[in-house]
Amino acid sequence: MNVQNNATLNRSLQVSSYWWRGGVIYQIYPRSFQDSNGDGIGDLNGITERLGYIASLGVDAIWISPFFKSPMKDFGYDVSDYRAVDPMFGTMEDFQTLLGQAHEQGLKVMIDLVLSHTSDQHPWFSESRASQENPKADWYVWADAKSDGTAPNNWLSIFGGSAWQWDSRRQQYYLHNFLSSQPDLNFHCSDVQDALLDVARFWLDLGVDGFRLDTINFYFHDKQLRDNPALPMDQRNSSIAPQVNPYNHQDHLHSKSQPENIAFLERLRALTDEYPDRACLGEIGDAQRGLEIMGDYTTGDKRMHMCYAFEFLEKRALTAAYTKHVFDQLEEKAGDAWPCWAFSNHDVQRHASRWNLDETALRQHAVLMMCLRGSACLYQGEELGLPEADVPFENLQDPYGIEFWPEFKGRDGCRTPMVWMAQDEQSGFSTSSPWLPVSTAQAERAVDQSERDPNSMLHHYRRAIALRHAHSALRSGTQTEMTQNGSVLSFFREDDAEQIFCAFNLGSSAIEASLPQGEWRSIGGELGSVYGIGTVKLDAAQFCLLVRETR
Template sequence: MNVQNNLSQTKATKLSSDWWHGGVIYQIYPRSFQDSNGDGIGDLKGITERLGYIASLGVDAIWISPFFKSPMKDFGYDVSDYRDVDPMFGTLDDFRDLLDKAHAQGLKVMTDLVLSHTSDQHPWFSESRSSRENPKSDWFVWADPKPDGTPPNNWLSIFGGSAWQWDSRRLQYYLHNFLASQPDLNFHCTDVQDALLDVARFWLDMGVDGFRLDTINFYFHDKSLRDNPALPLDQRNASIAPAVNPYNHQDHLFSKSQPENIAFLERLRALTDEYEGRACLGEVGDAQRGLEIMGEYTTGDKRMHMCYAFEFLEKRALTASYAKQVFDQLEAKAGDAWPCWAFSNHDVQRHASRWNLDDAATRQYPVLMMCLRGSACLYQGEELGLGEADVPFEKLQDPYGIEFWPEYKGRDGCRTPMVWAAQDEQSGFSVAEPWLPVSAVQAENAVDRLETNPHSMLHHYRRAIALRHAHSALASGAQKEMAQNGPVLTFLREDAFEQIFCAFNLGGDLTNVELPDGKWRAIGRDLGSVEGASNVMLNASQFCLMVRDKG
């Protein structure tokens, strides 16, 4: 098979309405991608300047973290105007130009919609808090105190402490699942739902190809405001919040993931379906029921196209036994769910550091991701093999890290500026001192250095993405017969045209792997795949990929 010709044909196919199904999405954190105007902060024009590089990776789409107007208490995830660009990032015309030029390069563009909450500086909240009788008085979650003046229930904020903030104007508490400056919208109010759907329509009309939906299971709260039960110590999972955060002490049965959310997601999907080829990717933040919720939210064709949970964003190592456990649970709870896998993003420690990967393991993981059933999200700099940057306390910007320092250093270490040119000022990100320091360690793996080395991590990622594009079974085929053989994970991917056998040694012991009966031929040699006839011996971080035609 001619990989380049097949890639071209597949990319052409990706212009169809199901481009997202098995697609590869590249996440851009705009503050840290490329500064075009010398203020030390990345912007939309900077992204536009780098579209050629992104397209060269072979990805299908970009997801841009929020660039809407915001006081930046949570760096754009606190929106004060859903329909405009923050001047820090540029203008609406800059975004339209980015959109046009991305489409010209064959790239889809997904914007990051933060619908569960706004900034406390949003006009909606200003009106809502002004009185208990105004037209938007019920657009946010307000509640009277208990008789002793304490909050209405025991719900906790992900950023630490109570999820309730006292407001002296209304003499009530308002709900905030995140910062106190991020009040939660009241989705039980139909007017709120309608207003947010109008926001989505605004961006769809502009031509965006879909949305990454932040904290999608936080939209609704329990109307009765029932207390969350305590979570036993042995069931606490720090995948959503760091272990030092009391948020992990509760089972969040009532503060999020409510059944009423399904109807709203169906309204959002119906709106999206009015536009050809658009897709919705939901972020599911739930340490106990993430896979179950993913299944609920993506089942059938009336809800979200895809969701991602935090199973592979955890500190817990991605072993063969754990990977099989995740897929067994997914199959049991939601066999037709369509996942989107990510190993790194803007909220967690980069996986090369989080899992303490050596070079061989770092090379194995993108191949594994491209072989697993589901779509894939890559985080900027991941393709360079970047580890977590070390940001000293005095340089921290993240309120989360500042709150829980030093046991938890926050999210700044994965948000430092992209490294483009090793010898340039600020590694080519900016001509000014950036909002977060450029990592000298990361600069050793700058794009310009890796481009000149055909064996670099950057070219390895390009080959891994090309492998998925070259084989329809990997992009959107079924996944069968997943098994664990010691440290080795094996499974089959297949569609009507081909069947692919995949084996990954995710541990450290040399292991013999038997190939299924049949006539197989090797693929992925340029990625380091180990070949075999009836069996292969796989050492730590080695893998084997074999294909046979069907028919």
Template sequence: MNVQNTVDTTKVTQTPPDWWRGGVIYQIYPRSFQDSNGDGIGDLKGITQRLGYIASLGVDAIWISPFFKSPMKDFGYDVSDYRDVDPMFGTMSDFKDLLDQAHGHGLKVMIDLVLSHTSDQHPWFSESRASRENAKSDWYVWADPKPDGTPPNNWLSIFGGSAWQWDSRRLQYYLHNFLTSQPDLNFHCPDLQDALLDVARFWLDLGVDGFRLDTINFYFHDQQLRDNPGLPMDQRNASIAPMVNPYNHQDHLFSKSQPENIAFLERLRALTDQYDGRACLGEVGDAQRGLEIMGEYTTGEKRMHMCYAFEFLEKRALTASYAKQVFDQLQDKAGDAWPCWAFSNHDVQRHASRWGLSDAAIRQHAVLMMCLRGSACLYQGEELGLPEADVAFEDLQDPYGIEFWPEFKGRDGCRTPMVWAAQDEHSGFSKGRPWLPVSSSQAERAVDRLEQDPKSMLHHYRLAIALRHAHSALMSGAQVQMVQSGSVLTFVREDQAEQVFCAFNLGADPAEVVMPEGQWRVIGEELGGVGGSGNLTLGAAQFCLMAREKG
């Protein structure tokens, strides 16, 4: 079944201003979602063609990864013009049409703003590097070399090697936390901040419903350029960079996550609040202090609406003990923070493969995400239970994977084209040769095939999302009484209207759970949930959900 635009696109669904609180956001990686013109690369018209399908999932919003003009050294995360669409993806008219039709389907549209850096082909950088005296000379992070000509400090790039690149025009180094072609902007410059806020205002005026803010804690650097200290081996983890990357050898105290960032985030929030029903979702990239920073950035009503850290994007499995640890830390460091959870995205191995999940466990994890306090991000194809694709070295496009192959294969395995039609050439993604090969293992789970099976993973995700929306406590209620007992995680979600008891066996063996006393009704049976009273035994990947009204 190919769900296309089946609703009246003139209707604009009325939603509350805080639609984002507990909302479900569907991430679209535009290069790989749907190609409309046969060039092998997904585009904005392709997204528009599939809005009916996205709306049928029951999600609240879409987040579209960058589609701005770019030389595509990092596939759109290296922006050369913040105010225009790259011809690869279409035109500004195409985007406006997408926006109008998405709103007609009742979908909010969030776009990915990359503010920490630009492409080295951005006109701002061309002017900044021309001399030390021009109007934009301090819009990027420039520094003199040490007396011996080496970089100003020991900061490292996530993509490997020094975070400093020599520039023969200015006879200085510029900072790049990512590729050398992605120079970092200098947020200590007031004029630069104003220019970036003007970019945000441009898209808000156009009608977007919010922003996903890339690497939000990378905006500011330490003005004294102090060296980062080393990080002991037992404190290193691969949540931000693979272990083969020397980036993990440092505690990045000075190259990112600076206190001055708070004031800029408050400026951005104040701008956003001038428009009704808009939201900011920040990505916090920090392997040691992610939850703490999430709390700092979302506390109160003047900063970001929500943020996500990388705790559930790690290779480390989502066990009951680890989930309890994460929420205990979040409560301790930032009890009023509003998180947004993701299990997969465009930068990490798909969680079905990363955690080695069975189909039953994938289904259980989908329900768990819909029950956790916070908002939720689903990555395209997650609703199909897609595994990571195996991309041969000769087909790799990602510079990250090419650099660290074979110990780290990069991000192409989670970026292969969406599979729409099992029997079609290129699985219905494109009539031309795709920019990355379509995975044959993923094609077996194509949308058209799963649509025909009412018990498929696709329909399971629809039911899980519907369950969340059917219970206000799951959307925006408090989360209390979280207990870990062996492999079982239990907690209660509650608001003024209802309570929902949740129990998940995240282990491989049957486990017993003590059920709460009182009058409860079983919910989620259509998802495979079980119920009972007294002591209930949950099998591997089983769960129990029960609800009761408060009165």
């Protein structure tokens, strides 16, 4: 028997290097990273071509958004075959080449598993919708209409409208929390759970280092199909859906985040632990209870390794007061949780534009990310300081943006092609017209230009990541005494070897910051850290990092 599949080794394999704990993960949106065959769409071979660049950043791992076979109604998040690579992205051999070369470069590879729903073109759904008696009849969430023919309850889809779609074959409604072409799987069915765990095992056997788990709190629904209550008006400021979406009018108490999810996550973790050095990263989409759910899903060593919520993906800027509030809530609701923080990803406006950050503030935020307790996700192009691209309506691809235009422009602005060469017609992404237009504003910050400038944002990110790796306290130490004094956020990071004091002025004007007593030395000067004794004057977006040995 393959040693990786020997369940008797579970416990010993849990004692690993824990590369993920405090690790820096680089997210790749494959459609937009690098096109290797000139069809205008990024692919797996394109990622392989750029592995040297990724490794040069100093990150620990890559997370690749879905590349499975799909009709691409939601650009890969609607899977029609979990065990096949979509021809758009290449072949399984291409993926195995990518995996092998990434490992040679010292990079872990995490793939994006979308388990809460499939495409309506998945064979499972084709069989399930055929009748109410077939072997997969209960693999999806089906329900009869109310007596007046309307949907079973008031649940809403994130992408707009009812979360229920009538199906004439079964004469029933099926649940879809996203597009109507993305029917939700029924996790109350044990066969569904087993089938999905088999999918996870397939990829673990191939050698992937872990999973980013899409919409991890959407797996289970309330079996009684109870209506969601209304959300009070003062709580309808959500990062999960745009303000023009009535999804924000409900407290999604019954349509997601159900207690039964814990048992399945423990099954998934037990499977993952059969393999050495693997990790699971869950995405929690819940505007009201995100940090609490993070605690539930990551507590102990039998659930997920880490999760991320949406607190730092919101429109609300990272003021000192708000950042402290988030960590206070994390300590109160999920003190043992291991968080993973992101400022940008493929679903939200890039944080350079979302928070209207100038160059100095962008640099400061990069350092802040590397100093906060938890793991970190960087989104492709973030290391270049890319702003959000302006995509005109006639070029939009995202169904989300098309539905809510013009108040919400969708997700295409953060998904435009990566810019590699400033003077190239398509910025080095492709030799033909790409699936989304290249942003001329982004092209000014292309990789080739940034590489030549030692003071560029790209080199700053490399130095910030190197700082995290150089100090074990920043990577995996405790975080204590977080305080907010005006616009200054300060805290300590500490482990058995060292203690680090961090102070960040997250305001727009200069302020005096108090420094700890004792023998300290300054670090991070090449990143912009300033030094003082007793107090230090921090200009807008300045910071101070001090270290002392604790042995």
